[in-house]
Amino acid sequence: MVPEPNFPAQPDEFVGRDTQIEAFRQVLAQGLLTGRTPSFAVLGDWGVGKSSLLLKYSAICSKPEHAMLPVFFSVSTELSDYKCFAESLLDTFTRTLETSDSLTTQFRNELQKWKLSRLSIGGVSLDRQGPEFFLTSGTAILKHALHDAWRQFVRPAQITGVIFFLDDLHNFTDPRAQGIALALRNQFQEFAIHGVNYSLCFSARSDYFSNIRSFAEPAVRFYDKVYLSSFTVPETREYTAAVFGDSLRTHHLSQWLYAKTFGHPYFLAFVSRQLLALAHGSLVDPEALWPAIFKRLEHEKFRSDLAQVTEREVQLLREVAKAGNDEVSPRQMSNQYERKYFSRLTEKALLLRVGRGRYKLYHPLFRLFLQEDDPARSNQEQGNASAAAGRCERASRERLGGLQHERRYPARRARIRSHS
Numbered sequence: 001m002v003p004e005p006n007f008p009a010q011p012d013e014f015v016g017r018d019t020q021i022e023a024f025r026q027v028l029a030q031g032l033l034t035g036r037t038p039s040f041a042v043l044g045d046w047g048v049g050k051s052s053l054l055l056k057y058s059a060i061c062s063k064p065e066h067a068m069l070p071v072f073f074s075v076s077t078e079l080s081d082y083k084c085f086a087e088s089l090l091d092t093f094t095r096t097l098e099t100s101d102s103l104t105t106q107f108r109n110e111l112q113k114w115k116l117s118r119l120s121i122g123g124v125s126l127d128r129q130g131p132e133f134f135l136t137s138g139t140a141i142l143k144h145a146l147h148d149a150w151r152q153f154v155r156p157a158q159i160t161g162v163i164f165f166l167d168d169l170h171n172f173t174d175p176r177a178q179g180i181a182l183a184l185r186n187q188f189q190e191f192a193i194h195g196v197n198y199s200l201c202f203s204a205r206s207d208y209f210s211n212i213r214s215f216a217e218p219a220v221r222f223y224d225k226v227y228l229s230s231f232t233v234p235e236t237r238e239y240t241a242a243v244f245g246d247s248l249r250t251h252h253l254s255q256w257l258y259a260k261t262f263g264h265p266y267f268l269a270f271v272s273r274q275l276l277a278l279a280h281g282s283l284v285d286p287e288a289l290w291p292a293i294f295k296r297l298e299h300e301k302f303r304s305d306l307a308q309v310t311e312r313e314v315q316l317l318r319e320v321a322k323a324g325n326d327e328v329s330p331r332q333m334s335n336q337y338e339r340k341y342f343s344r345l346t347e348k349a350l351l352l353r354v355g356r357g358r359y360k361l362y363h364p365l366f367r368l369f370l371q372e373d374d375p376a377r378s379n380q381e382q383g384n385a386s387a388a389a390g391r392c393e394r395a396s397r398e399r400l401g402g403l404q405h406e407r408r409y410p411a412r413r414a415r416i417r418s419h420s
């Protein structure tokens, strides 16, 4: 396998996650038995493998024995409202159906006509009054078109059911996001009641449901849930073997990788890719390559993390990194920050909310970067150095200029190493 940190894993290169895959197989089995497939939520933090898992699920349910149609839909932040969402989802659904092998040429032609006729239905003026307009019309469009398609195309093509895979549902930043969770639940429950086997499998950040207030609680209950976190030690070993081959030496390498990345799939993919590029076939001493790998991480990932936040937010992040504990509570911090800073950084996936009023940085490597990169620390070091220099003769002070640099970086290298 070639590690590609910026793309979801291909289903045939997918590693581990046995529990989550088993849970999905059970959902499929239940759907086969009852004619209605339970809806499913995959919850996990940034880069942990949500899209990869959804793609794997999609590949599993498209196997001939299931005769299901997977419809994969990435929820973009650009979707402005539920109506826009409904239309884009329908569009993806129609395109997927069109390319399905199960559809005969005759049905494919009819589907073309149906698409055109739907355009005029979409234009029908619906109840445009009140704040619920977008929700109502989106619901109406989905309900009408999907029932219709079930009768006209899905059943005749011998497809037993359709699963809509909605990747990154949290991207709906619409203020009515909670209404959307509830609207989707109502919609898909209605299909189930009418014996129409459409179901949903979505991915979202791990705190997605905790943000839903009580009025939308039925939406929480509706979904079977799987939680995704970093790879376990055996999964990391499996990943390492897939990338570097399975031998006694890669056993050792997988322990090293786990110690560096804590099994986080994105970082695992990133570090593995750099190792392959730098090691030139010899992986006897990966630690010697770590400073170069960490530098690359700084440039490709951590610096762009900081580029999307304000100065005040960077200050908060640095303070969290400096705290003695991994987890902090806003009240404990020496500077007081308004709540909005914490929620913004959580939205940007740089802070994780780990409990009521408790937060931590999204990964220990990011924490290490913030500690290393802290200008306050550099200034202090420089201050110390010049105090020492003040005591020296002018000549030796000149020499110290070089030494300062020397002092900073070996210390930094040592700290990066001691991380393992």
Ligand SMILES: Nc1ncnc2c1ncn2[C@@H]1O[C@H](COP(=O)(O)OP(=O)(O)OP(=O)(O)O)[C@@H](O)[C@H]1O
Residues within 6 Å of the ligand: 003, 004, 005, 006, 007, 008, 009, 010, 013, 014, 015, 016, 017, 044, 045, 046, 047, 048, 049, 050, 051, 052, 053, 168, 239, 265, 266, 269
């Ligand atoms: N099961 C897996 N097998 C192999 N590689 C994986 C697996 N899960 C994740 N990865 C790798 O980890 C990286 C992140 O995975 P992915 O994009 O699926 O995460 P994500 O949770 O969807 O991220 P985001 O929060 O950015 O949407 C990718 O490089 C992917 O190839």
Ligand SMILES: [Mg+2]
Residues within 6 Å of the ligand: 050, 051, 052, 167, 168
């Ligand atoms: Mg993703």
